[in-house]
Amino acid sequence: MLPGMRSRTAVAAVVAVVGVVIAVGVFLATRDTPGQATPEAAVTEYVAALQAGDRDRMRLLVHPRSDAAAEIDRRLAELGGPALAVTQSTIADTESDATKAADLSGTLHGAPYHTTIWLQDCGGRWCVTMGPSKDGNPKP
Numbered sequence: 055m056l057p058g059m060r061s062r063t064a065v066a067a068v069v070a071v072v073g074v075v076i077a078v079g080v081f082l083a084t085r086d087t088p089g090q091a092t093p094e095a096a097v098t099e100y101v102a103a104l105q106a107g108d109r110d111r112m113r114l115l116v117h118p119r120s121d122a123a124a125e126i127d128r129r130l131a132e133l134g135g136p137a138l139a140v141t142q143s144t145i146a147d148t149e150s151d152a153t154k155a156a157d158l159s160g161t162l163h164g165a166p167y168h169t170t171i172w173l174q175d176c177g178g179r180w181c182v183t184m185g186p187s188k189d190g191n192p193k194p
Contacts, residue, residue, distance in 0.1 A: 088118050089179030093145045096173050096180040097156045101143075107134040115182045117174055122185030129184070137163045145173070154180075 090096040096115060103111035107130055116122040141160040148155060152175040159168045172183040
């Protein structure tokens with residue numbers, strides 16, 4: 055290998071390593087960030103977490119100022135598992151840009167199922183409203 059090629063290869067390797075380190079850092083920093091990037095992603099993750107019966111995934115969808123443990127347990131007990139099939143979701147705007155209503159419909163144990171969940175902006179991401187506020191203040 056020529057001397058000039060060695061330095062270019064070394065620079066490319068360093069750039070690749072730095073890129074991987076940044077990507078891993080971003081992943082680790084955001085994996086426990088509440089909410090999802092879009093309202094649609096929040097609805098999709100909510101349904102997937104219910105179907106999987108996954109309490110941790112549900113917890114990551116809740117607004118950080120909410121005390122949602124009891125509500126998560128209730129929803130998992132009533133709706134969790136493969137018996138829930140959401141076939142349609144519609145997200146509607148509200149008077150506030152920070153709140154949206156998501157109408158979900160499908161079947162639960164073979165019977166018709168319909169509910170509305172509320173989504174809130176939680177620091178630039180979208181969370182599902184569950185449970186009372188931890189600090190007694192209304193959620194934004």
